[in-house]
Each structure stands twice: as C-alpha cells, then as structure tokens.
Amino acid sequence: MARIDLDHIRHAYGARTQKPAQYALKEVHHTFEDGGAYALLGPSGCGKTTLLNIISGLVQSSEGRILFNGRDVTPLSTQERNIAQVFQFPVIYDTMTVYDNLAFPLRNRGVAEREVDRTVREILAMIDLESWTNRKARGLTADQKQKISLGRGLVRADVNAILFDEPLTVIDPHMKWVLRSQLKQLHKRFGYTMVYVTHDQTEALTFADQVVVMFEGEIVQIGTPAELFARPEHTFVGYFIGSPGMNVLPVTLEGGTARIGTNEIQLHTAPTQAPNGTIELGIRPEFVRIGREGMPATVTKVEDVGRHRIVRAKVEGHEVAAILGEDDEIPAEPRMIFDPAGINLYADNWRVETAR
Amino acid sequence: MLEIRNVSTLVGGRTHIDGVSINLERGTLNVLLGPTLSGKTSLMRLMAGLDRPTSGQVLVDGKDVTGVPVQKRNVAMVYQQFINYPAMTVYENIASPLRVAGKDKGAIDKAVRDAAALLKLTPYLDRMPLSLSGGQQQRTALARAIVKNAELVLLDEPLANLDYKLREELRAELPRLFAATGAVFVYATTEPHEALLLGGNTATLSEGRITQFGPTVDVFRKPLDLITARTFADPPLNTLAVQKVGTRLEIEDGPALPLPPNANGTADGSYTIAIQPHHLSLSTPAGEAIALKGRVSIVEITGSESFVHLDFSGTRWVMLAHGIHQFEQGDEVTFWLEPRHIMVFDAYGRAATSLAEAA
C-alpha cells in the first residue's frame, strides 16, 4: 500500500490548450494518505473519473506529477504502477470460469498456484459466489458479474492502491448494502489505500473517511462526512450533499443578526470579518424546526417518505425544505425556527468564517 | 383504466409473470417495485402490448386488448437508456410522435414548445441529442412521451442512469408533469427510496408475482407479508426467528419481547419478527420501549445519521441512528425498540395483523 501524492495535476483532453475552461481537471494538488479510504464525489463531468484514471495511469495528465510513496510514477504504465481498479460496468472474461477470472491477475504476475488457490477461495467466500466457482462467467447476471469484477480488484494483496469507479451502479439496492459494508470491513482489516469515485452521496459518505467533493474540474472541499454535513465550505457542497440539499436564502447582515425580509434570525456567532458580495444563509432541512413559533411559513407540499416526512414550504417567498419526524405534527398555522447550530453564512457562495 | 386479469407468461418453459392481476386508474402514478429480474419489465411489456401473455387478459376501459399490438394502442414508453433519434434535433425528436399522428404544423409547434418549457429544454431545441448531457437526453425522451398524450405511460427505471442529484430533481418533477394528462402512469424501480419519494401507489414484485398493491406509504408501513416487507426496506429489513408463547415473543438464547398489540389473537408457535432499521434507536424513545444489546460490526456515517451494523442474537441487524456515532468493531451497545414497531410474520410469511383480522 502506498501514499499517493498528486503534484499540481492539470489535465485537458485533446489538443494542448491555454484556456482554463478547457481543462477537465483544473488543478489538483492533494495527498491520499497510506491506508486511507477516500471518495471522490461530484456530478458527471466534474473530472472525478479523469482523476482516477490519472492515478491508475490509464490517462496521462497534461501537467503535474504523481508520486507513490514519494517515488515519481508519472512516466510508468498502468501495469508498472501495480494498482487495482474496478469499473462502473462489469468487465469479465467470458470464456473463463468464475475461479479463473479471479485467478487471472495473480497468474499474470506469476504467483504460485497454491497461493492463487488460497486467495481466490477466500475472495469467492467474501463475494458469496462459491457455488459458481467452476461455472463459466458468461451465464451470470449483471450484479454477479460485477461481484467478480470487484473480487478481481481485491484479489492482489500487494497493490499500491485499489481504485473504484462507481462500482455499485448496476447492483440492486439490497446487495449494495452488503457489498458496501464488506468493502468497509475489508478496508479496516487490511488497511488498503482505497479511492472510490461516485456521484452517490450515500455511497461516498458511508464508505470514506475523507470525502473529496469535486465540481467543474476542481476540488471544492475535502473533509469527513460530518464536516461536509455540518460545515459545507461552498453552497454547492451544501446542495450536493444531503437529501434534500441545504436551503440557501439571501439575507442581510447586521452584526449578529441576519434578516430575511421582515424576519430576524439571531446568529450563534457573528462573522469574524464583515463579508462582501452576495450574502446568503445556509441551513440544512434537518435543522429547520416547524412549530408554533418563529417565522410564518406556508406549507406547499408534504412528502411522506416512510421514515420521515419532507415538508416543502415558503418563507418570505423563498422555498425552504424541512425534515419532520414520522410522528411529528404540523400545526394549522405553521411557523419555522432555524436551529442556530445548523446555520452557515456564505458570501459569493463561499462560507464565511465565524467566531466559535 | 388499465386492468390486468390473471396474466401469466411462460418463456421457454420459465415463468416470467405468474398470475398477475392489477387495476390501474387513470391519472394515477403506479410504482412497480422489485429487484432485477422480479418481472417489472416483463409486466410493462405486457401492458404496452409488446408481448402477448400466455394466459390471462389485458383490458383498457373494460375492452379486451390482449392481442392488440403496441402500434394500435396509445402507449408511451421511456427506458433506462436514453433513447432518442440521434440524427434529429431535440425539436424534431419531441415532434416525432405528433408528425406520425399527422398533426398540423401549428399544433405541433405549440405542443413541442410547451413540453420543452416544462422540461427546461427550450435552449437546446436546435441541438442534437448526443451533444447533450445525460439528464438533458432523458428529458428529451420524457418530453416525447408527454407530447404523445398517451393513455398509458410506461417509465422503466428512467432515472437509473442519471446522477444522484439529477435524479432527485427529475423525480420531484415527474409526478407533476404527468398529473395533468390523466393517463395511467407506471414507473418501475429497484429502489424503495425512489418509490417513497414518488408517492402514488406501489405494487411490490417478487419472482413474477405482485405481492401487494396499495398506496405507497401503506404498503411500506403495513406490509402483508415478509417478502413485501423485505422488498420495501432500504437499508435491509432486520429479521429474527422467535417463538410466541402467550403474550411474549421468545428469542433463542436471548431476551423475550412483548407481543405487539397488532399481533394479538394469533396462535402460539414459530414466527419471524421484522423491524425497520429506523425503528431502532440509541436513545430512549418517549413511549414504551425495550432495551436490547448487540455487538457492533461496522458503522457507516452519512454526515447526519449513522448506519450501525450490529450482531444481534446470531443475525446481522442494521440500525439507522440519528447523529454521528463512532464505535469500534466488537463494542457492545444498548439499543431501544418500541414494541409497536415490531412486525410479526407467521411461518408462511403472512403478517400476523392480517391473520388476526381474518380470525
């Protein structure tokens, strides 16, 4: 396993370009610590898969260097970098048996057959395909095939890192739970360096110790799931993480008070510096309380999603979503309170530091 | 109204659909929920008239249309893959069903522009579908389904290939988009979460059979059998085998649980209990509750909530706990459960509630 340093990586597909807009990756300078579980999270086209392929060597970055444990691997081929990667859609060798599929990466590297057998059987047990050992891989269903792809990624213990490119896309919801927690347990047990690309916040947050949120070719925030939830550094992070995303409302600031129309909201703490630009208040639906006190709100829709309800309401003409418990009531004339602990302030979309 | 009467299909000796009966009203959104290969797509193909059932009938407004091919029915379909005509502009794509129907130019133009506005496609009308993002491509396919003004709109996992956030947005728009047209909507998905967000009615499918059909939240809260409860649980349902003795549910080598009020009146014997992950908690609930102990195997944190995977009495359970909780593997934790949240199923998987009512 290795520490991976990305040293000022920039990448543009196609011809060399000077325009920043044409870079699929604008500038990434970051270190993945040895044994860490990381997720690259962002919408499609944000450059997360490009970054993953640059690490594995399937794509050569236009600029910058990659180091594994301090050693420059930028000119090395994928094989020489010794990494494992699992792709979005199952890649299996049709004509081989399930067993041979898993043994393939080991045999290619000349591992002794006894060692191959031991490892392959261990992985087969883990992905629950023991009964298929000697069957041809081509008759399997999509999620069984993807399990083989996952298994092939995990079969080599000596790799520098294991990279995942949206590996659970084709997997049924129930199986997702099983595989995800197995991956996590595996990480805890063997301490692999893992980088996991996904657009699915639940997958990213539950899998990773550190989540790297990407948007339009740039990293917007790196943090633990808790940090991303409580302190989104950018309104995009607030929107992209959380379901529904963070409510963002335009406000005017007067010291320790924020004003939405005629309503005043007392802030826990005032900004350390008076911010410039467009000022907005961000509050997650989890921190919006509905009751008989606070700002008057008009409820437009209530979605019962089983374990809780999502209340869509309007405050001073702005849409605000709130999460309400399964058994909580909505009063006839509902009012809203924003829990001060959940309030963040933004100036031109970036979070404003407040005194703690 | 679309009525499916005792329909079965056999393909090459294998049963794909097994005695399905269902009535779908106009202007309703109906979700078909089930894992891959549970028969969702097969059932939709039967509804559309793409396939002919081996036995049974398909009726539209009381008229038998079992053998009528799809061309003669007024059906629109949207698939998981983004299917558009690649050589036509977005405008022409949306207009295509109207041109086939022989509508006049002015009417077509109006319908296309209305649909495009609804789906936020107005700036892209002159573009080719393949130059658009996945979300925009799927919006184009949806717009085509809308202008067709079909009696039956079939959506087969239409959002599965889209980003999580895009899915959220389109999912919120979909019911609204189709509500006005008064057609029958059928939406297939593998995700319980998606069914709940869409609302409407849900039919849970398992191995070619409909296990339950009703308002989505009712099916979720009051499953009539264990298969339905399992199909409709995400995270997976927590289950355990118990022995009912009087008013107690005894766990082998474990504590006894009180019998939930809804299972009164059932005979003593072997049962399976099931509890939704969000009904387990780490803090004492307000109402009457029982404390249980389990060992942590892994914790997944989503930022605001924690999925705590527990080994409890020899099985793996999942708890969805509010807030962030860090535990090490092997830690013993006490968790709480309200008896009213225990679902009881008999040896055949039937809910004790329904048994008690029947008795």
Added chain:
Amino acid sequence: MNKTWNNKAWFMVLPVLLLVALSAVIPLMTVVNYSVQDTFGNNQFFWAGTEWFQEMLTSDRFWAAMGRNLMFSAIVLAIEIPLGIVIALNMPKSGWGVPVCLVSMALPLLIPWNVVGTIWQVFGRVDIGLLGYSLRQIGIDYNYVNDPFDAWVTVIGMDVWHWTSLVVLLCYAGLVSIPDAYYQAAKIDGASRWAVFRYIQLPKMNRVLLIAVLLRFMDSFMIYTEPFVVTGGGPGNATTFLSIDLVKMAVGQFDIGPAAAMSIIYFLIILLMSWVFYTVMTNYDAER
C-alpha cells in the same frame, strides 16, 4: 417471446417469398427433374430413377473433383482467417487511418470476379506478367500453365488477395465493438498481449468469425469464375473443381442428367455444411 400477432407481417415477407420462389425453388425443381431423366435429344425424356446419382457417387472423376474442392477450401480458410485476424488487429481504431484502411480493404471486394481472374491470369504470365516475369528473373521456375503446383499457388494466391478483406472487415467490426473498459481492466490485471487476444478479443470476435468461416467456406466451395478464367481447370485436371467439372459435363458434353445429379449432390453438401454452421452458431448463442 410471444410477440403480438399482426397480419401485416405477412405482407412484409411476401416479396421475399416470391423472389426466393422465382430465383431458387423453380430452377431447382427443373434440375431435380433432369436428374431423374435421360434424353437422346429431340426433347424426348425417359425416366432414369436414381441411375445418375449412382453413377456420380461411384465415379472417380466426381470424387477427385470433390477432393480438390475440399483441399482448396481448407487451404484458403487456413490462410485467410488467421491473416484476416492479424490484419484486423493491426488496423487503427481511430483517426484518419481508419477510412484509408477500410477503403483499401474494400477495394478487392468491389472487383467483378471474372476481372479478378483476368488480372491474375495476366499478372502470373511468365512472358509479360509482373508476378510471373519477376519470379522467373529471380530464378524460380514458375509456370502456372504447365505446373499443377504453380497453378494451385496462383489460384490460392488470387483467392487470398480477393477475399481476405472480407474476413478483415468482419473481424474489425467485431473488434471495435469491444468497450474500452475491457482493455483497461486487462492492463490493470497485468494481462499480456496474447492474453488480451485470447481472453478478450477472440471471445468477442467469435460470432463474426463463425460468419466469416461460413461465408468463406461456401464461397470457396463454390469457386468457379476465377480458376476458370486463369487456368481453365488445368493443367490436366489439376484445378478442375466441382463447378468447373459440372459446366464441362453439362455444356461441353451435354450430359444433362449426370450434371443435374451432380449439382444436386453439390447443393446438398453445401446445405448440410450450412446447417452444421447454423446449429453451431445458434447453440453458441443459446449458451450465452
């Protein structure tokens, strides 16, 4: 799947049915007719039963021609299929090279068969042909008119030149349909070039290869025009294939009865082979 019934479907296939009836079934019935009759001219025919078939099946001339046909098909397949795969593997997958390669590959396929024959007939001549003359100059005793071996080399060379492109194009179509992820995964798994071919490219080309083998087998088994133009079946009977023999018999000697019997046997063999291929292919599909 039980498709919904639609009567219009029959109207769609009707033209094809008519065409097949006119082009295949009716002429075939005429041939069947001839094969069980004898004639002494004057449009007088007599019932001959299976006599012609027995004669054909016991004649050395028939079996010799059949042997040459099988030999020819075997050699041609053994060269064209591997060669086609190798060329397809080395063709560019993207960029300006693709159309250039595709067009140059398609060229031989566009030339009429008798023209191909004429080209090679001239090409191989020792007095004025580029190939024949050059071989002579470098000291190789080459003469397809007199030497049976040289005649075979020329005919096979001609067929390879003419038809390898077809195999290339089919294989290329199979290769470009393989998603990039497969090659990426193979790199990550540390697969050798051979392993990539053996476990990714070959399995994915399986279907098109079967089609290529079937097409090339049937075509080569029915070969007529090219050797007829180049060697006329000679020297001696060295390149007299079944089809050439058939024409000699029917047109040259006017033995219509035996010729008809022979063509039916010929037809049945091809039908049998096609059936074998078809079964193999559908079984392969069913296994997937």
